[in-house]
Amino acid sequence: MGDGNGVERLLDIMARLRDPEGGCPWDVEQSFESIAPYTIEEAYEVEDAIRSGDFRQLRDELGDLLLQVVFHSQMAREARRFDFSDVVTSICDKLVRRHPHVFGDAQIDSARAQTDAWERQKADERAREGARSVLDGVPLGLPALLRARKLVSRASRAGFAWPEADDAVDKVAEELAELRDEIATGDRARLGEELGDVLFAAASLAQRLELDAESALRGAASRFEERLRRVESDLAREGRTIAETDAAELQSRFREAKRAD
Helix, strand or coil, rough: HHHHHEEEHHHHHHHHHHCCCCCHHHHHCCHHHHHHHHHHHHHHHHHHHHHCCCCHHHHHHHHHHHHHHHHHHHHHHHHHCCCCCHHHHHHHHHHHCCCCHHHCCCCCCCHHHHHHHHHHHHHHHHHHHCCCCCCCCCCCCCCCHHHHHHHHHHHHHHHCCCHHHHHHHHHHHHHHHHHHHHHHHCHHHHHHHHHHHHHHHHHHHHHHHHCHHHHHHHHHHHHHHHHHHHHHHHHHHHHCCCCCCCHHHHHHHHHHHHCCC
């Protein structure tokens, strides 16, 4: 394991990189806005390492993600807004505040109960901060599927939810029917709206089923990739490519690959 002074060393390195006198020109030029995309990217790379089960990669990617926190904290320190120690204090206070069953006298005996309590505490905090809607505070910059999930989750906790899973399934079918009707008109703007409604209805269904829509879609994408690669390999052995094969045969081969799974 590493030594206990690692964080201080990292903070010192970051401060030196950001030093206008002798620091790194690239690091000095960065801003919160320019670094934000890297922060998001590193979070995805952490998830990818977890999915791969590669703990050495996970260690390295967590380091990259920590660098993002340190980078933002250093820029905030330079602007005299806050520093890394303030970030640590903030999350420590939040963890204690949101776990009264561990650090206080509250009684919570299941993970589901803790999730519900956590969400209630967050809602109370938003209300104290002046939130006027249960949807306030859901970031616009989230990936669309994740933002849809959070919006539906917030609405559901407030009481706006499908009574039964079948109702959510019916809503997906309803939106698909509306999309089919719009296809005949060729109105691109309306098509985009209806397609968005289909995707949002699917996200709502995932929430009602207590499934992670992002994970479900990633799984579907992985299965599609694996099956199409199998079709490509089979065609290659015959000296052909996808571009040289008609659509009907491709669909038939794809179905075969799906059955093989």
